[in-house]
Amino acid sequence: MNAAAGDRHALTQRAIESLGNRFGQRLSTGAAIREQHGRGEAFATGFPPDAVIWPENTGEVSEVLRTCHELRIPVIAYGAGTSLEGHVSAPNGGICLDMSRMNQVVEVHAEDADCVVQPGVTREALNSYLRDTGLFFPVDPGANATLGGMISTRASGTTTVRYGTIAHNVLALEVVLANGEVIRCGSRARKSSAGYDLVRLFTGAEGTLGIITEATLRLHGQPEAVGSGVCSFPQLRDAVETVIELIQSGAPLARIEFLDDVQVRACNAHSKLSLPEMPTLFIEFHGTQASVAEQFERAEEVARAHGATGLDWACDEARRAKLWRARHHAYFAALAMRPGCECVVADVCVPISGLAECVAATRADIDRASLIAPIVGHVGDGNFHVLFLLAPDDAAEHARMEKVYDSMIAHAHRVGGTCTGEHGIGLGKRDKLVAEFGEPVVALMRRLKEAWDPHDILNPGKVFRSS
Template sequence: MSQVSVHEASVLRKPLPEALVEQLRSHFGDRFSTAQAVREHHGRDESPFPEMLPDAVVFATSTDDVVRVVKACDAFEVPLIPYGAGSSLEGHTLALHGGISLDVSGMNRILSLNTEDLTVTVEPGMTRKQLNEQLRDTGLFFPIDPGADASLGGMASTRASGTNAVRYGTMRENVLSLEVVTAQGKVVRTARRARKSSAGYDLTRIFVGSEGTLGVITQVTVRLYPQPEAISAAVCQFPTVHDAVACVIQTIQLGVPVARVELMDAAAVKACNLYSKLDLRETPLLLFEFHGTEAGVKEQAQTVQEIARDHNGLDFEWADRPEDRTRLWTARHNAYFAGLQLKPGCRASTTDVCVPISRLADCLDQTTALLESAPFPTTIVGHVGDGNFHVLMLLDPDDAAQWEASETINERIVSIALDADGTCTGEHGIGLHKLGFMREEHGHDALELMWALKRAYDPKNILNPGKVLPPDLP
């Protein structure tokens, strides 16, 4: 979506009906706010779009709260935007048409923990770090780890993944069931806790990745995993990104069960050194982690090190102590914020794509060549074990030419991925920023099916309107 169409949408915003304001204020008291600072907090994110403020914010603490707000918005046909941690990168939570921002960050309890079944049910505002902290004494953990400390409701909504996805999968594979409030205020449970089912349509998978456009998630049931007996991490440097990616491709094709394998180009390594006070050699690198038994981890590491040497990699630098591993992975998770420090005062535009693993080296070669002519600093990081990589572009917020150049580069990177039978986003989601690529990736007929779902689930188009689906296919 262009900046012009965003502006046009904001001009068409309608003020909230006074009756709705009075109804919500009388029930929620100080949990209903029209304060400018509160609206600003919920009307901006890390996307390249200008701020788009909701008209009001409601802080929910229960499913009943969510039902009440949804029913009120349905009655007055007012847009409703679910809001968790606000860590999305593509404009998912921006109030394009105004309306109510429904903040569920206060819904952050564990509702049931079933250690024997390796499942837990949480409220949508629970963040991944909060969950794992509360699981610490159980011997279990939740492995999905996007860079930000995102909420599980938001992670389900965007079908998030992270560094562990190559071993443990994404939210798509790890969400067993959801409780969802529909656009009419009905509470629906999408599935039971059984590990598999053949009973009817897979409603869980329909809501996972729907970005708040089909319903408001109020409970999430996810898989848990035993803490591995042994964990070992290592850094391996390479002369080029191509060498590093070739190592990853061979590792995956040989079936080595690495838990994590992350790529950083030289610029990303430099940024992490500065931000996280590391002293890594500033060349492309792979950051590995191995999970399993002591013997299994040793065997995996030996195999991968031999593969790395075949692709001009240096010997592994090991991080066996928990505090050393934590320091490395914290630096990797902070790579976005580290990148911002390369150009103080900048605004970031990000893109992520995902391609079949066999096409990854070629796509990254083309992307690297494309970025060499960029008129601004860039970094590349990637969950390359599953073919997913990210480009961070650091722009002067007052330079329109840089914004235009970044969008041209973004379009070209997505085209490279689609030409390789990949996708325009591997984990960030569509939001506003990737709307323009949906037709090319899915085709007209598939988008018509998606719009049919949207109309069936949300006939008044009140749930996060303007996101995911291009508006030219009503």
């Protein structure tokens, strides 16, 4: 251990000792706990923190940050651990703040269709709490993520095509800054022209600018009727072009999800379904009974014009729940195709006009590289994912995957898209961020980070490399 490393270790131990006196059993340095908090989903390399603390209120978060700011110790916020690009790992060690005990719904304003929550509330828990109000929170990334984590990664998901991303549904935030200062930004008003939009700046900052301790969220009315459908297509391009025509025609879709034939095969085996093993769309409409029926008629005409077969519309709750549960479990269904594999989950987002070309090119690249990689997507907003299933110790296979992934992102950039529609940057896509915006823009982001967090203690090394 060199002198600098020795100094860092001594300061870290000093912070742990000081905070341990305050938090007692709510601070752990156990190896298993630290390992668990050192990685999320689908990012092979984990970096455990030196300690994990479970705060229970904003004041405790502020206390931890004041201590760590003084001693220059990294702090990483942790929600449910479902992020995909190494967001919660601690490559420089430090203190992990597990926000799961800050899990209260503070207020619901049904008349204004908004609510105030702590960051550890999960989206499913919030909707369970709201079930008798006639309201719901629509943003659905698939995983039962915490709302603080969803805000920090600017999550979206299956319902984005109708209700928008998390960024469209956050009204105000309470945030603890690197030095422990507590601020509030935004308001419950539905619009504002007051100063810089700091709410949107913290949304997607991946915990690098502050730690969210409270959020005010926009809610939506529960629809009178919900109808879901499944339709299969002979060719991948036919399914994607159906999506494009439906979007361009103004169809009021609530969800439209794409699964290629490889992913359908996995879902059939994992979720005990019997869907045709062909490129498939899951479609959902919200509205009145009459409007949902009318929308399905229109969707069926478009789908049949593109060669759809096996159209199956379902309005009963049990069948709809089974279909969407299978879609939400697509990641685990894919893992079951290759037991013991390492999964790299790639995502890009493109303008809807470039979607068919980009998906088809990616599928062709995967097949040429002899890789096992299902494709799924929230294609209503041009976002799709590739689940690369890799042998952990096969360097050649990993190299082929990287080549396909690079090509996928380059193609997205060529058609005016982005290297990530909803996963974020984390550790995994820092170089892709530079490729997307250029070094001057990333340098501007870095200067903002330096101004707000001069000692680089908030989730260091994420979004861009530490200077």
